[in-house]
Amino acid sequence: MTTFVPEPHLLDSPRGRDWAPAPVSAPRPAGADEVPATADVVIVGAGPAGLATASALWHLGVHDVVLLDRDGRPCGRFFDRIDTLKQRVLRSPYEHHPGVEGYRDCELLDFARLNWSRLTPVERREIRMAQAGHRSVVPVDVFEAYCRHVATLHHVDERTWRADVRGVRPTADAVTVHADGVSVVAPYAILCLGEERRAAPSDWWEGDSVPPGVSYWDEPVPEDAEHLTVIGAGLSAAHLIANALSDGKRVHWIVRAAEERYQCADVNASFFRAEGRARFDGTSWEDRLTLMGGQRRASVMFEFRPRMQAAEADGRLIVHRGRAVTGLLPERAGRVAVRLSDGERVVTDHAVLALGTAVSTGDRLLPAGMTAARDGWPDLDEKTLAFRNAPRVFAVGAAAGMVLGPAARNIDGHRVATARVATAVAVGLAQSSGRRSTDGRVMAGV
Ligand SMILES: Cc1cc2nc3c(=O)[nH]c(=O)nc-3n(C[C@H](O)[C@H](O)[C@H](O)COP(=O)(O)OP(=O)(O)OC[C@H]3O[C@@H](n4cnc5c(N)ncnc54)[C@H](O)[C@@H]3O)c2cc1C
Structure with missing residues (x-):
């Protein structure tokens, strides 16, 4: 094999x-x-x-x-x-x-x-x-x-x-x-x-504007943030983590699913060919919805896996698997607390939302x-x-x-x-x- x-x-x-x-x-x-x-x-x-x-x-x-x-x-x-x-x-x-x-x-x-x-x-x-x-x-x-x-x-x-x-x-x-x-x-x-x-759910914080210490994946990460939280399980999250690690930062990674997924392509290659599209064409609206939901699940390119695993093994990366975020709250000294569904709070200098599109x-x-x-x-x-x-x-x-x-x-x-x-x-x-x-x-x- x-x-x-x-x-x-x-x-x-x-x-x-x-x-x-x-x-x-x-x-x-x-x-x-x-x-x-x-x-x-x-x-x-x-x-x-x-x-x-x-x-x-x-x-x-x-x-x-x-x-x-x-x-x-x-x-x-x-x-x-x-x-x-x-x-x-x-x-x-x-x-x-x-x-x-x-x-x-x-x-x-x-x-x-x-x-x-x-x-x-x-x-x-x-x-x-x-x-x-x-x-x-x-x-x-x-x-x-x-x-x-x-x-x-x-x-x-x-x-x-x-x-x-x-x-x-x-x-x-x-x-x-x-x-x-x-x-x-x-x-x-x-x-x-x-x-x-994709915007964060409206109940993650009070008011319309993003709290201090929080940004989205398509915005620059402050250079002076030494300790970062990344929320999301897709390729953008992976890039944010890899960049932070190579800049010497420590990272908490919050992944809602039971574990992160590594795969080459984000979509099954058959859907790029006529036979794959025919499979999609021939199905009911409900089946199409199911297929779209499955194919749009976040994943990370395989090539990231060795770096992520090495960083997790030596403690520079802490992965919170199977944990949903319920809110983000400003903390003292410009820090931010990410509240998780089990009540745990992860406090870092900055949190980045990589929630997809x-x-x-x-x-x-x-x-x-x-x-x-x-x-x-x-x-x-x-x-x-x-x-x-x-x-x-x-x-x-x-x-x-x-x-x-x-x-x-x-x-x-x-x-x-x-x-x-x-x-x-x-x-x-x-x-x-x-x-x-x-x-x-x-x-x-x-
Ligand atoms: C970081 C990243 C990496 C990606 N890598 C890949 C990849 O490797 N391979 C791949 O196939 N796909 C990739 N994608 C998916 C990718 O977004 C699409 O393949 C591609 O960008 C989609 O092209 P688009 O023209 O539909 O959208 P966009 O590239 O988003 O272009 C839409 C344009 O419309 C403009 N626009 C929207 N609304 C208005 C308005 N009201 N008035 C004026 N202008 C407007 C926007 O400003 C934008 O310039 C990636 C996406 C991201 C975010």
Whole structure:
């Protein structure tokens, strides 16, 4: 029997290297800094899902696209979160990339090989693993450079504007997207909103604001906190713990389940393939809910296990397994007490909440009732991912979970969603302008 030995050194990878610029570089034309008032499509959110969607539309000849994002740059929030956690490698393998389904663009693995001379021996070995069809670890640095490459090739940078979208208002023949001070009218809007951090239960403390000495996983940890509590059992919690230990801090880790889970991927790989999706498609709503619940359970990459076990063995890490948090209370000298369900109190300099994420369904942007949410999931057309109550508005990303299954929230799932949404939008645009090629494929100007 072969025993899998997790290798902690795979988690380390250089960040901030120089990469060759993409062959086409198209800055926004002078005088085009203002958000256009009209477009063929407005994409809200320029994360990996928005990037994949805009790139797919580009291949289908839909170029009059406006991307609106709070951050103003493609994949900004994704990499900000990753860098706050000092995450150096992705959890998803080389075959997961935000390129375009069905078009043989340079894929992530090709891109990494083209940059062979910039890679470390460990990174090169992982590429060979990927080529041989094994699980492989992708450096964040490579992934970011690849996202920039995809964004540049598909003119996504020049079509992205910084804007906080406050409302999406569909009518029979158009959608108006309202952001701070600007509105864009388009025949179609695509919501690529991603996920917000999951807030702590309201009874963990009094009042609306987070108590002193407490922060969330996507915020920096104060450097002077020598003794830290981390609450949560996922990869963000693992990064926070690993960072604290390597800075010489001592850590309490509160895990609600009986024990922490270590596994390579966060989603069973079959859900990224057609046969896995078919398994999901063919089931009742209740069975889908059960599957989603099971697949969304927190887990940590295998590679962390040796470091965690070593730290626990020598007392730098104390793991409170099977213990639920019931509250957080400020203590003297800026410290914080975490109260556990059995009455124990863990007092440290700082506590970090790594409670995962909650799907942005679009219900805050669309008029009341239009998402027709059931069990928190929007009601989407299974073929096109359009909101059934707002057929000119589509969802790509985690919000499509109950149609596409657990892969919807991951980079590879975006490609599948994008293929459906981009085709539906391109067909709709072509039909309304009377342009359609004979083989049914939509092409601009045909
Ligand atoms: C630390 C971390 C590591 C991860 N690692 C992996 C991984 O290795 N592999 C993987 O497949 N997945 C990973 N994920 C999951 C990952 O979040 C998704 O795969 C990917 O980011 C989702 O892309 P997205 O575009 O749907 O969401 P996001 O990346 O969150 O992008 C959504 C964008 O929409 C913007 N937005 C939202 N609402 C509005 C609004 N009202 N107005 C304007 N802009 C708005 C946001 O600012 C954001 O920029 C990771 C997640 C985290 C947090």
